[in-house]
Structures are given as structure tokens and as C-alpha cells.
Amino acid sequence: MNANPVGRTATLTKGRRWAALAVLTASLLVITMDMTILNIALPELAGELQPTAEQQLWIIDIYSLVLAGLLVSWSAIADRWGRKRMLMLGYSIFAIASLLVLFADSAEAVIAIRGLLGVGGAMIMPNTLSLIRVIFTNGKERATALGIWAAVSGLGAAVGPLVGGLLLEYFSWHAAFLVNVPLMVGAIIAGIVFLPESRVTSPGRWDALAALLSFIGMILLVWAIKQFGKAASFVVPEAWIAVAIATLALTWFVIRCVRSDAPLLDLRLFRSRPFSAGIIAAFGTTFSMIAALLLVAQWLQLVDGATPIEAGIRMMPLAITGAIASMLAPAVSRSIGARAVLAGGLGLAAIGMLYLGVAGSDLNLAGVIIATSLIGAGTGSLAIASAMIMAGSPVEKAGNAGALEETSYEFGATLGVAILGSISALIYRFQLAVDPALRGIDNGLLAGAKESLGAAVALGEQAGAPELIERASAAFVSSLQAAGFAGGLFMLAVAVLVFVLVPKGTDVEGVEH
Numbered sequence: 001m002n003a004n005p006v007g008r009t010a011t012l013t014k015g016r017r018w019a020a021l022a023v024l025t026a027s028l029l030v031i032t033m034d035m036t037i038l039n040i041a042l043p044e045l046a047g048e049l050q051p052t053a054e055q056q057l058w059i060i061d062i063y064s065l066v067l068a069g070l071l072v073s074w075s076a077i078a079d080r081w082g083r084k085r086m087l088m089l090g091y092s093i094f095a096i097a098s099l100l101v102l103f104a105d106s107a108e109a110v111i112a113i114r115g116l117l118g119v120g121g122a123m124i125m126p127n128t129l130s131l132i133r134v135i136f137t138n139g140k141e142r143a144t145a146l147g148i149w150a151a152v153s154g155l156g157a158a159v160g161p162l163v164g165g166l167l168l169e170y171f172s173w174h175a176a177f178l179v180n181v182p183l184m185v186g187a188i189i190a191g192i193v194f195l196p197e198s199r200v201t202s203p204g205r206w207d208a209l210a211a212l213l214s215f216i217g218m219i220l221l222v223w224a225i226k227q228f229g230k231a232a233s234f235v236v237p238e239a240w241i242a243v244a245i246a247t248l249a250l251t252w253f254v255i256r257c258v259r260s261d262a263p264l265l266d267l268r269l270f271r272s273r274p275f276s277a278g279i280i281a282a283f284g285t286t287f288s289m290i291a292a293l294l295l296v297a298q299w300l301q302l303v304d305g306a307t308p309i310e311a312g313i314r315m316m317p318l319a320i321t322g323a324i325a326s327m328l329a330p331a332v333s334r335s336i337g338a339r340a341v342l343a344g345g346l347g348l349a350a351i352g353m354l355y356l357g358v359a360g361s362d363l364n365l366a367g368v369i370i371a372t373s374l375i376g377a378g379t380g381s382l383a384i385a386s387a388m389i390m391a392g393s394p395v396e397k398a399g400n401a402g403a404l405e406e407t408s409y410e411f412g413a414t415l416g417v418a419i420l421g422s423i424s425a426l427i428y429r430f431q432l433a434v435d436p437a438l439r440g441i442d443n444g445l446l447a448g449a450k451e452s453l454g455a456a457v458a459l460g461e462q463a464g465a466p467e468l469i470e471r472a473s474a475a476f477v478s479s480l481q482a483a484g485f486a487g488g489l490f491m492l493a494v495a496v497l498v499f500v501l502v503p504k505g506t507d508v509e510g511v512e513h
Contacts, residue, residue: 012135012196016194017135017136017141019190019194020131020135020194020195020196021132021135021136021145021148021149022190022194023187023190023191023194023195024128024131024132024149024195025128025148025149025152026152026183026186026187026190027087027091027124027128027183027184027187027191028124028125028128028149028152028153028156029152029153029155029156029159030094030156030180030183030184030187031094031121031124031125031156032152032153032154032155032156032157032160033156033157033159033160033163034063034117034121034160034180035063035156035157035160036156036157036158036160036161036164037160037161037163037164037176037179038059038060038114038164038176040160040161040164040165040168040176040308040312041164041167041168041173041175041176042056042059042060042173044168044172044173045059045110045173048172048173049104049105049106049107049110050107051107051110052107055107055108055111056107057230058111059107059110059111059114061223061226062111062114062115062118063114063115063117063118063121064118064222064410064414065118065219065222065223066115066118066119066122066219067118067121067122067125067410068218068219068222068407068410068411068414069122069214069215069216069218069219069222070118070119070122070123070215071122071125071126071218071403071406071407071410072211072214072218072264072265072403072407073211073214073215073264074086074090074122074123074126074127074403075126075127075130075399075400075402075403076206076211076264076265076399076400076403077206078123078126078127078130078199078399079130079199079200079396079398079399079400080199080200080206081199082197082198082199083127083130083131083134083197083198083199083398083399084131084191084195084196084197084198085197086123086127087123087124087127087128087131087191087195088188088191088192089123090120090121090122090123090124090127091120091124091184091187091188091191092120092184092188093116093117093119093120093123094117094120094121094124094180094184095180095181095184095185095188096116097113097116097117097119097120098113098117098177098178098179098180098181098184099178099181100113100116101113101174101177101178102174102178104174113177125402125406126399126402126403126405126406127399127402128149128402129146129149129386129390129398129401129402129405129406130198130398130399130401130402131195131196131198131398132145132146132149132390133390133393133395133398133401133402134196134198134395134398135196139391139507139508140330142387142390142391143330143333143383143384143387143508144330146330146383146386146387146390147326147327147328147329147330147383147387148326148327149383149386150322150326150329150380150382150383150386151322151323151324151326151327151380151383152323154318154319154322154323154326154376154379154380155319155322155323157319158312158315158316158318158319159319161308161309161311161312161315162309162312162313162316163179164176165307165308165309165312166309167179200396205262206264207256207260207262207263207264209256210253210256210257210260210263210264210265211264213249213250213252213253213256214249214250214253214264214265216245216246216249217245217246217247217249217250217253218246218250218407220242220243220245220246220249221242221243221246221247221250222410222411222414223239223242224236224239224240224242224243224246225239225414225415225418226414226417226418227239227242228418228422229417229418229419229421229422231422232421232422232425232426232429233422253265254267265400265403265404266397266400269392269393269397269400269401269404272392272393273501273502273503274338274388274391274392274502274503274506274508275388275389275392275393275401276501277342277385277388277497277498277501277502278342278384278385278386278387278388278389278392278405279385279389279404279405279408280408280494280497280498280501281342281346281381281382281385281494281498282382282385282386282389282405282408282409282412283408283409283411283412284346284412284490284491284493284494284497285346285349285379285382285412285491285494286408286409286410286412286413286416287412287413287415287416287419287420287487287490288349288350288353288416288420288487288488288490288491288494289349289353289375289379289416289487289491290412290413290416290417291416291417291419291420291421291424291483291487292353292356292420292480292483292484292487293315293318293372293375294417294421295424295476295479295480295483296315296356296368296371296372296480297311297315298453298454298476299363299368299476299477299480300314300315300365300368302453302454302457302473302476303453303473303476303477304364304365304368314365314368314369315372317369317372317373317376318372318373318375318376319376320376321373321374321376321377321380322375322376322377322379322380323376323380324377324380325345325376325377325378325379325380325381325383326380326382326383327380327383328380329341329345329380329381329383329384330383330384330387330508333384333508337504337505337506338384338387338388338502338506338507338508339498339499339502339503339504339506340499341381341384342381342382342384342385342388342498342502343495343496343498343499343502344381344495345377345378345379345380345381345382345384346378346379346381346491346492346494346495346498347378347491347492347495348374348377348378348381349374349375349377349378349379349491350378350488350489350491350492350495351374351378351488352370352371352372352373352374352375352376352377352378352488353371353375353484353485353487353488353491354484354485354488354489355367355370355371355374355484356368356371356480356481356483356484356488357481357482357483357484357485357488358484359371359481360477360478360481361474361477363477363480363481371484384508386405387508388502388506388508389401389404389405391508416487420483420486420487421483423482423483423486424479424480424482424483425479427475427478427479427482428450428453428472428475428476428478428479429450431474431475431478431479432446432449432450432456432471432472432475433450435471435475437467437471438467438468438471441465441467441468442463445459445463445465445468446468449468449472453472453473453476456468456469456472456473457469457472460472
């Protein structure tokens with residue numbers, strides 16, 4: 001099976017190649033910004049539309065559920081129909097969905113819009129990676145391009161809250177959606193001009209049943225994990241039912257893919273040890289750090305007293321060091337090897353995570369900046385993970401590779417928040433329950449405080465109970481400490497596994513297919 005890069009991809013000039021990368025990374029920036037900008041807009045949105053607690057959760061969750069369910073199917077369709085076409089369609093859907101917010105006058109409408117954004121996002125994210133694989137046929141250039149891609153991805157997640165805060169200073173919550181429209185229109189115009197088309201010439205028949213199985217399995221699995229995380233308990237019968245159905249669907253999906261001559265998702269890619277190591281690194285990183293970083297953001301606002309915008313600014317060292325490290329990783333790998341850069345970077349990030357655990361009650365703003373800077377610098381090595389994934393896959397399997405990488409990031413984050421977040425929540429509640437300083441506090445007040453630190457601060461201020469706020473803050477720091485320790489140890493284990501798995505002398509810039 002051979003790839004047919006329609007549009008003479010192999011003969012693109014150097015200027016055209018880097019212009020195409022600018023288009024791809026700019027659109028990625030919009031997508032990653034959109035994942036975090038809602039966190040700032042949600043309070044004002046909730047104040048106007050008055051969603052129920054369950055509706056608020058759906059507003060947050062529906063995007064990632066749809067995204068996870070469609071990544072594999074959309075990337076497989078793009079391989080057949082055309083990756084540029086799929087990207088243009090994704091840009092258009094994202095712009096239209098963002099524009100529809102002007103007509104959203106209910107929580108249900110916002111949920112539907114967020115779901116449509118997930119449809120567009122699933123078309124965009126894996127195809128940015130697959131087109132980079134197709135456009136940059138030179139291994140050295142491709143590694144640099146993927147370093148830039150990784151840097152922009154990290155910056156987008158950090159810039160989202162800042163952009164959201166600035167927009168809400170002057171406009172309504174609708175602006176958090178509408179900002180996407182001109183950016184996506186610009187991406188469509190630039191994409192038409194600079195992006196080449198590429199597709200697989202003989203992809204085989206489309207396996208509709210496999211597509212349905214992957215959609216059902218991934219959505220139910222991610223939904224179930226989120227339910228466990230929200231309940232901070234595994235006693236959630238409906239979630240276990242979803243896990244059972246997801247397991248059956250995904251097992252059937254895997255069997256069909258393994259037996260097929262033209263699988264929807266080619267699992268034989270995992271025969272490549274560098275490819276497998278890259279996927280493990282992507283999964284392990286988001287699993288390890290997302291829960292702790294969410295707790296750090298809360299600590300900055302509820303313990304250190306920062307406003308949402310100030311908290312976003314104080315988290316910027318994470319993005320800045322990550323961007324710098326992503327850009328430098330390919331050059332450093334030429335000196336000390338890709339294996340050392342990836343495993344060493346994960347180890348450095350683990351040190352940052354463990355620092356959060358060691359600091360404990362002595363944690364201050366300087367310590368948070370040090371820890372997040374180490375985490376950012378370490379996770380910048382994921383540019384090498386992307387290079388391993390792309391170099392370890394034939395060009396006709398670029399869509400599969402991109403979908404697997406994005407799925408590993410998404411699944412790792414969801415599972416990490418559910419497991420490590422639940423452990424942290426249990427520690428927070430337990431400490432409040434056994435704290436002797438709170439024995440005189442009203443049981444109803446204490447029960448409300450156990451829900452979250454935000455609830456404890458609000459209730460403590462209303463009831464004039466500063467000791468409740470103080471002790472809840474101490475319990476929260478203990479929960480953050482646990483997330484740091486657990487995440488750091490897991491990240492260290494991933495670093496060791498990656499080092500063992502990647503063959504010595506692996507060159508992500510020289511592997512061609």
C-alpha cells in the first residue's frame with residue numbers, strides 16, 4: 001500500500017512547507033485554547049443560563065467525550081477522502097459551532113454547541129500531525145516541526161485562561177466562543193493556499209462496524225471514568241455497566257482490526273518499539289500531571305489568593321519552559337540521543353511533581369513556579385515522543401498514528417483526573433473528618449466543606465468560621481501533596497519504561513518509510 005500525496009507534497013518548497021506548518025500549528029493553538037478558555041467563562045455563563053449541576057458537567061464533558069469517540073474514525077476517513085479536505089471541514093464546523101453561540105439561550109444549546117465543537121476538533125487534531133508527517137519528508141525537518149507543534153500545543157492550554165479573562169473583562173461569556181470564528185476563517189483561507197492534499201491510494205474498504213464499535217467503546221469508557229472521578233468512588237453501578245459495554249465494544253473492535261487486511265486502525269504499528277514508547281510517554285505524562293496541575297490552579301486562587309487571570313499568569317512558566325524545551329529537544333537529541341532526551345525529560349518532570357509532594361505545608365508561590373517550570377521543561381521532551389510516533393509509522397499510516405497519539409493524551413488525562421483526582425479528594429475529605437480542630441463545627445457546615453475547598457471557603461466566609469477555611473486549606477495542601485507524589489512516582493516509572501523500550505541509538509530524524 002502506497003501513499004499518494006496529492007498536490008506534489010514531496011516537491012513543496014521550503015517556504016511552502018514552513019508556511020503549511022504555521023497554518024497547522026495556528027489551528028492547533030485555537031483548539032487547545034478552547035479546551036481551557038471555558039473554565040474562565042463558565043461562572044458567567046452559569047449565572048446567565050442557570051444550568052443545573054448535571055448540565056454544567058455536561059457542558060464541560062461533552063467536548064472530550066465526542067472528541068475521544070471520533071478521533072479514530074475521522075482520521076481513517078481522512079486517509080481515504082483527503083486529509084486537507086477533512087481539516088478544512090473541521091475548521092468550518094468549528095467556526096460554525098462557535099458562531100451558533102449567538103443563538104444559545106439555554107444550557108441544552110450550549111451542550112449541543114460544545115458537542116459540535118468536539119466533532120470539529122476530532123477532525124482537526126490528528127490531521128495536523130498526519131499532514132506534518134506527509135509534508136516533512138526530511139527527518140530532521142520533521143523533528144523540528146513536531147517540536148514546534150508540541151510547543152504550540154502547550155502554549156494554547158496556558159494561554160486559554162488568559163485570553164478568556166481578558167475577553168470577559170470587556171465582553172459577555174459569548175466572546176469565549178466567538179473568538180474562534182475569525183481565527184478559523186483565517187485558517188481556512190491560509191489552508192486552501194498553503195496546505196497540500198494527501199490521501200492513501202488503496203486504503204481498502206471502510207469498516208463501518210469497526211467505526212461504530214470504536215465510537216461507542218471510547219465514549220462509554222471515557223464517560224465511565226469521569227463518573228468514577230466525580231463520585232470519588234468505585235461504587236457507581238451505571239459506570240460499571242458502561243465499562244462492561246465499552247470493554248465488549250473495544251475488544252470486538254481490536255479483533256476486527258487485527259483480522260482485517262485493511263484495518264480501520266492498524267494496531268501493528270505497536271510492533272515498533274519507538275512508536276510504542278512514544279504512545280506510552282504521551283499517555284503517562286497526562287495521566288501523571290493533569291490532576292496535580294488542576295489542584296495547583298485551585299491552590300493559586302483559593303489558598304494563595306490569586307484572581308483567575310493572576311493564576312493563569314503564574315502558571316505561564318509551565319508553558320514557557322515547555323515551549324522552549326520542545327523547540328530544543330530535537331537538537332539535543334542529535335547530541336545525546338532520542339532515548340536519553342525523552343526518558344530524561346520525563347524524569348525531570350517527575351522531579352517537579354515530587355517537589356510538590358515534598359514541599360507539603362511549606363508550599364509557596366516560589367515553590368509552585370519552580371515545580372511547574374521543571375514539569376514544563378521535562379514535558380517538552382514529548383516533542384521527541386511525537387517524532388518517534390511519526391517516524392515509527394509509514395506515511396500511509398500517518399492518520400492512524402496521529403489518532404493514536406491524540407487518543408493517548410486524551411485518555412491519559414481523563415484516567416489521571418479520575419484516579420489521582422479521586423485519591424486527592426478522598427484525602428481531603430478524610431483529613432477534614434478527623435481534624436480535631438473542627439470538632440465544634442456544625443455537621444451540616446462541615447459536610448458542605450467536604451465537597452471542595454471552594455465550598456469550604458465560601459461556607460467559612462458566610463458562617464464567620466475562619467478556622468474552617470484554615471483547616472480546609474491545610475487538608476487541600478495534603479491532597480495536592482498526594483497527587484504530586486503519586487504522579488511523580490508514576491512519571492518516573494514511565495521514564496524507566498521508555499528508556500528500556502527505546503532501542504539504543506534510535507534516530508527520530510533519520511527513520512524514513
